[in-house]
Amino acid sequence: AFDVLVIGGGPAGAAASIYSARKGIRTGIAAQRFGGQVLDTMSIENFISVTETEGPKLVRAMEEHVREYDIDVMNLQTASRLVPATEQGGLHTVEFESGASLKAKTVILSTGARWREMNVPGEQEYRTRGVAYCPHCDGPLYKGKDVAVIGGGNSGVEAAIDLAGLVKHVTLLEFADTLRADEVLQKKLKSLPNVTVIKSAMTTEVVGDGSKVTGLIYQDRNTEESHTVNLDGIFVQIGLLPNTEWLKDSVALSKHGEIEIDARCATNIPGVFAAGDVTTVPYKQIVIAMGEGSKASLSAFDHIIRS
Ligand code: FAD
Structure with missing residues (x-):
């Protein structure tokens, strides 16, 4: 089983997986499409310290950074269900459309959003x-x-x-x-x-x-x-839809369908964290998603050493 299993490969998920791997714990990241919304972005001018870049270029850099570490990258995998652990300290299960399923001590949900x-x-x-x-x-x-x-x-x-x-x-x-x-x-x-x-x-x-x-x-x-x-x-500006259809029965969502998180990116389920556009965090941006992914990962690590 993984110590940290990240679902979603956008800026939030990439940051979460790197922060986890740097703690020397078993980390996996599964994504429908590595890169997320950034892949669809032409010009990016507000990624601090990079005056200007293009989405696909930033995604390549993100992927290179992830591959520097011992991270199990599972691209083109769509999660279809989260089954939370039934007892404290137990393993959570994520099921995929492919029929596969993975178990982990902690899960970081970072499946992003899409514009209507x-x-x-x-x-x-x-x-x-x-x-x-x-x-x-x-x-x-x-x-x-x-x-x-x-x-x-x-x-x-x-x-x-x-x-x-x-x-x-x-x-x-x-x-x-x-x-x-x-x-x-x-x-x-x-x-x-x-x-x-x-x-x-x-x-x-x-x-x-x-x-x-x-x-x-x-x-x-x-x-x-x-x-x-x-x-x-x-x-x-007719709505940003969080990719949480698959989480409706498992995690507490806001009335807009966003995963409700606290200041540490914790959801209502112990050991399940969330980060980026998929959550209630205000303002949906690349730098914010990366910061949130890092925060979720540090919280997951904290959860692991305490349980
Ligand atoms: P996302 O980037 O949405 O990534 C979500 C990840 O989860 C993807 O890998 C996706 O495939 C995966 N996923 C979804 N559902 C599942 C599932 N069921 N199972 C497994 N994986 C799943 N922000 C800026 O800061 N600057 C900009 O210039 C900028 N321009 C933008 C231009 C456009 C056209 C768009 C659409 C967005 C732009 N943004 C910009 C916003 C920015 O892209 C997002 O805030 C950021 O990508 C959010 O990161 P995220 O990791 O939370 O989610």
């Missing part, structure tokens, strides 16, 4: 060429330009306020006839001169010139008329 997409024509084609999901990451690329934010919940309104300080103009489109964001955020949004809010708007298409986004088309849900907005970027 609009599923309209042009969205996939122009992904990373004008269609963006992370204002903290890509906001500065649109300095002085016109952008849209899709979604009027807290993340959409926060993104619009954030972007309004960087870009020329922000158009916020909300599907419903009211914004769902907190009142204080809505007030702040209304005070900004370079933001337009359009409600009852259903985005139907992302428009581009073949190489980048030039606008979007939305339908006014009251009149059913279609309108075109010319712009350079579209930030989709």
Whole structure:
């Protein structure tokens, strides 16, 4: 059995496995796709100490770092169930879609999250060429330009306020006839001169010139008329979905489906820890996920020496 079994091979999982292996304990990492969301990222400019890099390049470096250690790397393995130990100090079991199962004294869950997409024509084609999901990451690329934010919940309104300080103009489109964001955020949004809010708007298409986004088309849900907005970027903020479908029966989740953790990355199950985008940790970023993975690993080690 493993001392530490990490599920998920993004920045959180990679950091967790390296920190564990450095304690000289038996470490394994199983991932559906090593690299996680970072593989889908073009340019990264906020990974501190690296001025600029590309996702696949950072993933290669992460994998090289993991392979420096005696870590059992099991790529292309999808976990399907966690069976917690039945007695204190017992082994936890993780089952995989392949039919295999692994046992471990401690488990670190780091299966990440995925952005909810609009599923309209042009969205996939122009992904990373004008269609963006992370204002903290890509906001500065649109300095002085016109952008849209899709979604009027807290993340959409926060993104619009954030972007309004960087870009020329922000158009916020909300599907419903009211914004769902907190009142204080809505007030702040209304005070900004370079933001337009359009409600009852259903985005139907992302428009581009073949190489980048030039606008979007939305339908006014009251009149059913279609309108075109010319712009350079579209930030989709309609939800971040944690990859916890497989954990519904085993671990305590928040109402958004995130794994609930404490300041030490402990879940409600002794010996099971969680880190990164899959958890309730605020702000989902690479440096944060790596820090959380390291923290979860140190907590797992602490758990092992005490039991
Ligand atoms: P993830 O990266 O999501 O990794 C999850 C891992 O778990 C993957 O290996 C996945 O295959 C695996 N997994 C999922 N389900 C299972 C399962 N059932 N069984 C086994 N394995 C499973 N952040 C920045 O800091 N800067 C940026 O510039 C930036 N740009 C971004 C651009 C895009 C397009 C996207 C999508 C995200 C961007 N982010 C950026 C956010 C950043 O990528 C995430 O915060 C970070 O990757 C989270 O790391 P993680 O390890 O928690 O999860």
